[in-house]
Amino acid sequence: SSHIGSGSRGSSVEFHWPRAPPLPLSMAAARLEAYAACKTELLKFIDETNCAPIMVRLAWHDSGNYDKSVAAWPACGGANGSIRFEPEIEYPANAGLPKALNYLKQFKEKYPAVSWADLIQMASACAIEATGGPKIPMKYGRVDAADGSACPEPTSRGTSHSAGLPDPAPPFPCGAQDAPTHLRNIFYRMGFDDEGIVALSGAHTLGRAFKERSGATEHGYGDAKASKYTGSGCPVRHDKKAGVGMPGGKAWTQNWLTFDNSYYQYLQRGHDDDLLWFPTDAALHQDEKFKPYFEKFATSQDAFFEAYCRAHKKLSELGSKFEPAEGITLPVAVSKM
DSSP states (O other): OEEEESSSSSOEEEEOOOOOOOOOOOHHHHHHHHHHHHHHHHHHHHHHHTOHHHHHHHHHHHHTTOOTTOOSTTTTOSSSSGGGSTTGGGSGGGTTTHHHHHHHHHHHHHOTTSOHHHHHHHHHHHHHHHTTOOOOOOOBOBOOOOSGGGSOOTTTTSSSSGGGOOOSSSSOTTOOSSHHHHHHHHHHHHTOOHHHHHHHHGGGGSOEEOTTTTOOSSOOBSGGGOOTTOSTTOOOBTTOOSOOSSOBSEESSSSTBSOSSGGGGHHHHOOOTTSOOOHHHHHHHHSTTTHHHHHHHHHOHHHHHHHHHHHHHHHHHTTOOBSSTTOBOOOGGGGOO
């Protein structure tokens, strides 16, 4: 401002140059800002509630019914948010996942610009990062499936239930007689190779199975049904802080809220009856083509993280329709917790 005086003792008039109103954020910039803010809050929420594993599972199960032989969207399945609808959310493989959707509802309400399909995949990438894993270079802009008509039929992917999601033990729903064949039937249908199968399996370093969900273990909800490594006081976080989220169930690794390569060190540590190891886990070190990757990831966490990032990103984009077509990527700085 400038002061215009009228004589040495006169009153002064303060004059303000007119200021242009602030330019409205472009819609694209506003959308980017909403996505960045949502990601920051998701990281904090997942870290505080110790809910990382179920967020990964939700995103995988939304993506995991993708069929590369189907061209039409959303009939091809994949990361389109259809898991929030019936009948899909009620498929046997999705038991327990309404809990994860309920966690995300508050974020969808606060950030309506973030699609459900994006929110589900963002929470999974945040879960990997919040537990000490790699920062996955995610792409956003997924269009949401509109209603339950987008849910693939339970038997549409050549499986007896759950639209083509994998089972940990026989009888396998695809009719395979052994675990390696089952894994290849499921993941080749999505477009993965053997390295991708072994890398994605490493996410079992996080989380647990529960009697009340998969029924694949006798261990269930709460301390009374917990296994040796899943009780309230167990040190499972990557930063050694206290907290397990909900106690109970049975895990694949002792530190099941830490994303690292310990899943692949099964052979080095020897079998532990207090940890899970299903036929589909054993397949990775017994099958001649899977085994080299299993051994490589046991030796090198960097090699695992690199292969995992690639496979996780691919899984998160299966069957997705993006608007804009090239997608949205967040600035790297937003990845810092």
